[in-house]
Amino acid sequence: MPAESEDGSRHEIPGLGRVEMVRRAPGPRLRGSVTDLCFYCETAPGRFRNVEYASLTVPLVISFAEPFAIGLGREPGDNDRFASFAAGLYAGPVVIESFGGACCVQVNFTPLGARRFFGLPMSELTDRMVGLDDVLGPEGIALRERLGDASDWTARFAIVEAFVAARLTEARETQAEIAWAYDRIIVSGGRIRVSSLADRLGWSRKHLLGKFSNAIGVGPKTLSRIVRFNRALGLSRQDKSDWADIAADCGYADQAHLVREFRDLAGKTPTTLAARP
Incomplete structure (x- = not known):
């Protein structure tokens, strides 16, 4: 609310x-x-x-x-x-x-x-x-x-x-490895590769996905999407209006990729969402 x-x-x-x-x-x-x-x-x-x-x-x-x-x-x-x-x-x-x-x-x-x-x-x-x-x-x-x-x-x-x-x-503390992986995704703005996280932990990607979903509710890839989206939205509201630059800065393949993600995660186009207070 x-x-x-x-x-x-x-x-x-x-x-x-x-x-x-x-x-x-x-x-x-x-x-x-x-x-x-x-x-x-x-x-x-x-x-x-x-x-x-x-x-x-x-x-x-x-x-x-x-x-x-x-x-x-x-x-x-x-x-x-x-x-x-x-x-x-x-x-x-x-x-x-x-x-x-x-x-x-x-x-x-x-x-x-x-x-x-x-x-x-x-x-x-x-x-x-x-x-x-x-x-x-x-x-x-x-x-x-x-x-x-x-x-x-x-x-x-x-x-x-x-x-x-x-x-x-x-409560018991959250598993340290998952806390570390979560922090790396946040710090990287959602740009770190899931394979890199798994390699650093010495886990398979499947094992990381299971542990991460248990602790967070979604897998590292989905979490990264949400983090990138929110970072892009924040940049758009700081008078940085060039969507191609924002897409590149946030790790999207191109501007069209950014637009698809905004539609999926917010139900709106980037331009419409950025204009909202």
């Missing part, structure tokens, strides 16, 4: 209605595993629509009001309703709609942080939304009740941050 304010003030969003949004950076115990925490609440009737593009965020959404309508790579249908859930990585656009009654706390994990927190193969969350009771069991249901009873967003942040920190403290 989008969240921009640090102070909890309400903001008008043109064409959408009235919402309260707060985003907070994680405390020291969560850094490296959580990118941010968000509070989102709709305060007036309306139809709210957001499209999120392929990213490295693994969200945990804890809702105490109406569910969201969510479609992976398409418009959501009548049966695509989700309230409290976790969602793994998805290499495509995600369409999210709500109708004036949504209210939730969202924790945005890094892929490796999510693996530690949930304690299950991240491939079980890939390309899907999984209910809170299925990923956290009775603990998750109790957390939702506590958050629903809390008086304001400050109290909710404190409750959820303490809950996440406790589970991370109890």
